[in-house]
Structures are given as structure tokens and as C-alpha cells.
Amino acid sequence: EAKSAGRDRLRFFDPAMQLAQDQRMVLETELRLATELGQWRLYYQPQVDAGRRMVGVEALLRWQHPRLGLLLPDDFIGLAEDSGLILPIGLWVLQTACAQLKSWEADPRTAGLQMAVNVSAMQFRQIDFVAQIKALLAVSACRPERLKLELTESLALDDIGDTIDTMLALKGLGLHFSMDDFGTGHASLNYLAQLPLDQLKIDKSFVAKLPGLAKDETIARAIITMGLGLNMSVIAEGVETEAQRDFLGTQGCDECQGFLFSRPLPIDALQDYLDEEAEPEPTA
Ligand code: C2E
Ligand code: MG
Ligand code: MG
Ligand code: MG
Numbered sequence: 001e002a003k004s005a006g007r008d009r010l011r012f013f014d015p016a017m018q019l020a021q022d023q024r025m026v027l028e029t030e031l032r033l034a035t036e037l038g039q040w041r042l043y044y045q046p047q048v049d050a051g052r053r054m055v056g057v058e059a060l061l062r063w064q065h066p067r068l069g070l071l072l073p074d075d076f077i078g079l080a081e082d083s084g085l086i087l088p089i090g091l092w093v094l095q096t097a098c099a100q101l102k103s104w105e106a107d108p109r110t111a112g113l114q115m116a117v118n119v120s121a122m123q124f125r126q127i128d129f130v131a132q133i134k135a136l137l138a139v140s141a142c143r144p145e146r147l148k149l150e151l152t153e154s155l156a157l158d159d160i161g162d163t164i165d166t167m168l169a170l171k172g173l174g175l176h177f178s179m180d181d182f183g184t185g186h187a188s189l190n191y192l193a194q195l196p197l198d199q200l201k202i203d204k205s206f207v208a209k210l211p212g213l214a215k216d217e218t219i220a221r222a223i224i225t226m227g228l229g230l231n232m233s234v235i236a237e238g239v240e241t242e243a244q245r246d247f248l249g250t251q252g253c254d255e256c257q258g259f260l261f262s263r264p265l266p267i268d269a270l271q272d273y274l275d276e277e278a279e280p281e282p283t284a
Contacts, residue, residue: 028079030065032085041062041070041266042059042061046261046270047235048261056148056255058257059096059100059117059118061077063076086123091132095140098137100267102140109274125158125159145175148199149170149178153179153186167196177196179199181201193230199235200234202223202234207236208240210243210244220248220253221251224253225252236257239258240259
């Protein structure tokens, strides 16, 4: 007893650990206020087809923090999930994405774009998630077919029966689904094939060493073959080089997303990207 209390006390006075703990608590307090203080930003990363035409975007969350600057999800998503704050934050993301989709409808150049949104397990498992999406669609009046939810393998397999039910209900509304970071989880192919997915997204860890690393070439090729064979589209994330794009394109990968085309952009910069895309290519 006394011994473990002593150990606890020692641990409590570890200055580095105490500092980390304090910082975490401060950050959680700030996270709690971020929504009402309007500190969330949605960035959009283009997704392009084989002809490099932008066919959609992935919405990626950033936190415009007053002291720390623009924070990336890795800095706060874990905390948001642990604290349950991912629910209101995730709702803000979906609202913002739907409003953006709606405003794109007015311009023929953007009316056909798809919007991919990342969804956390806690969000997806809410008993009223389908009702929330229905309400969002009604309020925003955006076209449901333009909205694509990105799920992860661990989320999908956690309760596959429930996952399929929820997916089918949302597909009934018109939504699409993509399996994010595909290949990094431990889903059996049999389970995956049961899910009503529209798209597989090859994780960037398999893209990084293409072409050249035989193992990753084989994995990428297998994912593409499987996706296309199951009537899904296949997109690769983390495409940074022409050589990667060429390899993926040759294997039949429909779409690419990555720094080769564009970093995630705030909405104004995305508009500039579209304007440049619309200009005729200079002939070499
Ligand atoms: P993800 O969904 O797999 O998103 C792709 C990540 O790869 C993004 O990181 C993106 O900026 C980055 N990326 C894009 N192109 C390249 C490239 O060519 N090379 C490299 N090395 N990286 C590239 P980001 O924006 O930091 O997001 C990290 C993760 O945070 C996302 O991974 C997603 O799981 C999560 N996330 C982002 N936004 C949301 C959100 O609104 N809700 C939830 N629940 N999670 C989100
Ligand atoms: Mg994603
Ligand atoms: Mg991903
Ligand atoms: Mg990823």
C-alpha cells in the first residue's frame, strides 16, 4: 500500500510527466471552447482522375489555435475522441462540408465534385447518426450523392452487422462510402467484401515506395484488382511523384490524391486551383 502510494507520489512529481498532463488539460479546455469560438477550419485536398481532372476533394480538419497556430488532426483528434468532443466537432465538419457542396452546385465547374468526409467510430456508432445526416441534408439541401463518408477498417469491423445496417440506411439516402487507409487494418477480405463500399483508398504507406519495391507493387496491384473486381473505384492517397502516378495509372487505379497535385487547401486557394485548371494547358 504505502509502497505503491510512494510510487504514485514519485510519478506525480515527475516534472516532465506533470507538464505533459497539464498541457493536455489546457488543450482539452481549449478544445471544448473551439467550436463556439469559431476556430475550426476545413481544408480541401483535390482528388483527380486519370486525366488529372479534379473529380472531388477530401475535407481535412484543422484547428486555428490562438497560441499554437494551425494544428493538424494528429495534434488533437485523439483528445477529441477521448473526451467525446469529436461528436460536436464531427457535426461541424459535416455541416460545413454540406454547405460547401451546396454552394458548388451553382457553378457547372464544381457542381459535379464529390466531397469525402472522415468519420470517427464514435460518430458513426451514435444511434441517431442516420437521423443526423438526414437532418443535415434537409437543412443544407445539398445533393446526397456528392457526399462520401470515409470509414476505417477497425471502425467497420468492430460490429460488422451494425456497420452494414448503418451504411445501407445512408446509401438509401444517396451517400457513398470509401474505405480509408485500406490495407493497414486487419480486416479479412471476406468481411470487407460484405460491406457496401463504393471505393477503396490505398493507404499512403503502400504508395510511398512505388515503383520499385516489389512487395508494395504487389500489394498495390492486388488492392486495385480486388477493388475493381468488386465493382468499386480505387483511389490512392499520398501520391507525391509522377512515377507513382504512372505506376498506379497503369495498374488501373481510377483516382489519385496527394502532394503531386495539391496539398490540402483553404477554400479560397482551392478556387484558385480550379481557376488554373480551367485555363488551357500551355502547349510545349
Ligand atoms: P487520412 O484521412 O488518411 O487523410 C490523409 C492524410 O494524408 C492527410 O493528413 C493529408 O494531409 C495527408 N496527405 C495528403 N497527401 C499527401 C502526400 O502526398 N504525402 C503525404 N505524406 N501525406 C499526404 P491530415 O490532414 O494531417 O489528416 C490526418 C488524419 O486525420 C486523416 O488521415 C484522418 O484520419 C484524420 N482526420 C482529418 N480530418 C478529419 C475529420 O474531419 N474528422 C475525423 N474524424 N478525422 C479527420
Ligand atoms: Mg481520409
Ligand atoms: Mg487516408
Ligand atoms: Mg491515412
